[in-house]
Amino acid sequence: MSQHVTDAVVLNSIDFGESDKILTFYTLAFGKIKGIAKGAKRSKKRFGINLEPFSLVRLHFFEKKEDSLVRVSACDLINAFQGIRDDLFKIAHGSYMIEVVEKMAPERERHPELFRLLTDFLGILEERGMNEDLLRVFEIRLLDDLGFRPHLSDCVTCHRPFARSIDIRFSPEKGGVVCRGCARALLQTMPVSMGTIKTLEMALKIDPLKVPRLVFNRDARDESKNILRGFIRFHIGKELKSLEFIEKIKDIK
Ligand SMILES: [Zn+2]
Numbered sequence: 001m002s003q004h005v006t007d008a009v010v011l012n013s014i015d016f017g018e019s020d021k022i023l024t025f026y027t028l029a030f031g032k033i034k035g036i037a038k039g040a041k042r043s044k045k046r047f048g049i050n051l052e053p054f055s056l057v058r059l060h061f062f063e064k065k066e067d068s069l070v071r072v073s074a075c076d077l078i079n080a081f082q083g084i085r086d087d088l089f090k091i092a093h094g095s096y097m098i099e100v101v102e103k104m105a106p107e108r109e110r111h112p113e114l115f116r117l118l119t120d121f122l123g124i125l126e127e128r129g130m131n132e133d134l135l136r137v138f139e140i141r142l143l144d145d146l147g148f149r150p151h152l153s154d155c156v157t158c159h160r161p162f163a164r165s166i167d168i169r170f171s172p173e174k175g176g177v178v179c180r181g182c183a184r185a186l187l188q189t190m191p192v193s194m195g196t197i198k199t200l201e202m203a204l205k206i207d208p209l210k211v212p213r214l215v216f217n218r219d220a221r222d223e224s225k226n227i228l229r230g231f232i233r234f235h236i237g238k239e240l241k242s243l244e245f246i247e248k249i250k251d252i253k
Pocket of ligand 1: 155156157158159160178179180181182183
């Protein structure tokens with residue numbers, strides 16, 4: 001039996017049986033892990049908001065070789081991101097961010113840069129809210145951190161460089177841009193212009209705190225949404241529930 005301590009963001013929390021909770025965390029030191037908190041449902045005093053989605057905590061857990069779930073022994077709150085919980089729009093966007101991480105990140109694969117991306121963006125969401133450009137930056141950085149950086153420099157299949165936007169398509173299956181010739185052999189491709197490629201390359205480099213300075217033009221906004229969502233959908237195999245929630249509340253404002 002080994003004991004561990006690491007910082008973690010709660011991605012998901014569900015009641016289990018009479019008194020327990022099953023949790024999914026994204027941790028700094030271990031990547032995504034699933035655990036059980038015995039008695040957590042009854043003992044609100046001991047765990048409280050610490051085991052609710054969005055919370056950044058210092059997680060203490062131990063594991064037994066024969067169990068697939070780790071045992072949560074303590075969970076100290078670092079930041080509840082209360083400003084997200086108080087606002088329906090922030091809840092919707094925060095739910096999307098944690099759902100993408102939960103669905104995309106493999107269990108027990110350590111990506112400290114993804115942990116930092118998630119905590120940085122929860123902070124940005126709490127303080128300033130979210131917009132489409134920022135979401136694209138989050139999505140492309142998440143893909144990069146998990147080893148799925150989209151190939152944007154030339155055709156991912158034949159490596160022909162591009163001269164005109166009309167020659168370029170994006171292929172979720174190939175994980176990058178393809179020329180028109182190579183696109184013909186692929187099932188699903190999407191239009192993408194040279195301007196959008198440049199914006200995405202910038203989104204990979206920019207400091208997220210300076211993102212308001214990166215303003216996507218309308219084409220780049222539509223195309224990058226289309227290709228990044230398509231790329232994520234390709235990897236997950238379905239549409240995310242939290243996206244429907246964002247669409248539903250869009251018009252309430
Ligand atoms: Zn090609």
